[in-house]
Amino acid sequence: MTDYVTALITSFRAHGNHSIAKEQSNYMRNQFEFFGLKSQERRLLQREFLKSAALPPKSELKSIITEIWEQPQRELHYVGQEFAKKYSRKLEQSDIEIYEFMVTHKSWWDTVDFIASHLMGTYFKTYPELRKAFVDKWLTSGNMWLQRCAILFQLKYKTEVDTDLLTYTISPLLGSKEFFINKAIGWMLREYSKTNSDWVASYVSKTELAPLSRKEALRLIQ
Numbered sequence: 001m002t003d004y005v006t007a008l009i010t011s012f013r014a015h016g017n018h019s020i021a022k023e024q025s026n027y028m029r030n031q032f033e034f035f036g037l038k039s040q041e042r043r044l045l046q047r048e049f050l051k052s053a054a055l056p057p058k059s060e061l062k063s064i065i066t067e068i069w070e071q072p073q074r075e076l077h078y079v080g081q082e083f084a085k086k087y088s089r090k091l092e093q094s095d096i097e098i099y100e101f102m103v104t105h106k107s108w109w110d111t112v113d114f115i116a117s118h119l120m121g122t123y124f125k126t127y128p129e130l131r132k133a134f135v136d137k138w139l140t141s142g143n144m145w146l147q148r149c150a151i152l153f154q155l156k157y158k159t160e161v162d163t164d165l166l167t168y169t170i171s172p173l174l175g176s177k178e179f180f181i182n183k184a185i186g187w188m189l190r191e192y193s194k195t196n197s198d199w200v201a202s203y204v205s206k207t208e209l210a211p212l213s214r215k216e217a218l219r220l221i222q
Contacts, residue, residue, distance in 0.1 A: 004049070004056055005067045011045055012037060012075055024074070031108060032074040046079045050086060058090045062098050069105050077106055081114050088122045096123055096134065100146070107145045109180060116149040117156050124153055131162070135169050144178055151184040158195045166192075167203070174208060185209065186216025193220050 012035045021036030028034075037045070048054060056064060061084065068080035081102065087095075099119050103112050124131045131153075138146035150169050154161050166188065173181050186209075193200040197220070204217050 001067055002056070002060070002064055004054075004060075004064060005071075008046075008049055008068075008076065008079060009071065009073075011049075012042070012073065015041060015045060028074065028108065028110070032077075032106070033072040035073050035075050037075050042075050042078065046082065049079065050082055052086075055083075055086055058087050061087055061095075065098055065102065069102060074106075074110075077102075077111050081111055081119065084115075085118055085122075088119070091123055091126045093127060093130075096120070096127075096130070099123065103145050103149055104143060109148075112145045112148060113152060116152040120149055120153040121156055125157075125160075131165060135165065139169065139172055144180060147173060148180055148184045151181075151188050155188060155191055158192075161192050161195070163196075163199060163203075170207075174210075176210070179212070182210040182212045183216065186213040186219075189213070189217035190219050193217065197221050 015037060016035035018036055020038065021034040024034040024036065025032060065080055065084060068076050068083070071077075084098065084102070099115055102115050102119075124134075135150045138150040141147070151166075151173070154166060170185055173185065176182060189200050189204065200217060201221055204214060209217065
């Protein structure tokens with residue numbers, strides 16, 4: 001294990017709280033272990049590890065993310081995604097493979113949504129020509145979390161949202177019974193309604209959305 005990850009684990013473990021860890025694990029349906037760090041404390045501790053002077057070379061990004069994701073404690077995964085974001089100005093085309101790995105391993109909304117909107121969203125602004133290919137790949141993957149990413153990567157695009165691509169992405173997912181898919185559709189539309197409420201209202205009026213998606217999409221309009 002790299003010195004970077006070892007030091008991170010040592011720091012978090014020293015400040016952990018067993019009773020808080022149990023509560024956090026219960027909240028996440030006992031899918032993950034926790035050190036028992038509250039969000040504010042974790043952010044204070046991780047600050048030293050995310051300073052520019054502390055960051056390893058970009059060439060170590062993949063190996064460090066892999067090491068972090070191999071650990072059972074969820075707080076480390078939160079740091080891992082923030083760690084990956086630190087290299088967003090040095091994006092390479094192959095970095096999407098790292099993001100896909102993060103989404104498809106130890107998967108749950110608390111990491112997937114950050115990866116989709118912050119990491120993948122930035123990536124596809126840098127490589128817009130790759131958007132369609134990966135949307136197609138993820139939609140046909142059978143992986144609910146990748147499908148959620150296909151919807152949510154434009155979450156923070158505001159006026160830059162590609163509505164044709166968004167419509168294309170949502171279309172094959174209509175009729176899904178998956179809560180996390182229908183919630184993502186509604187969330188994406190609700191967020192875009194802050195920028196273009198007329199488009200969202202029109203789209204919802206002519207599209208047979210799940211009740212959850214429709215409710216979320218129109219929350220800020222009605």
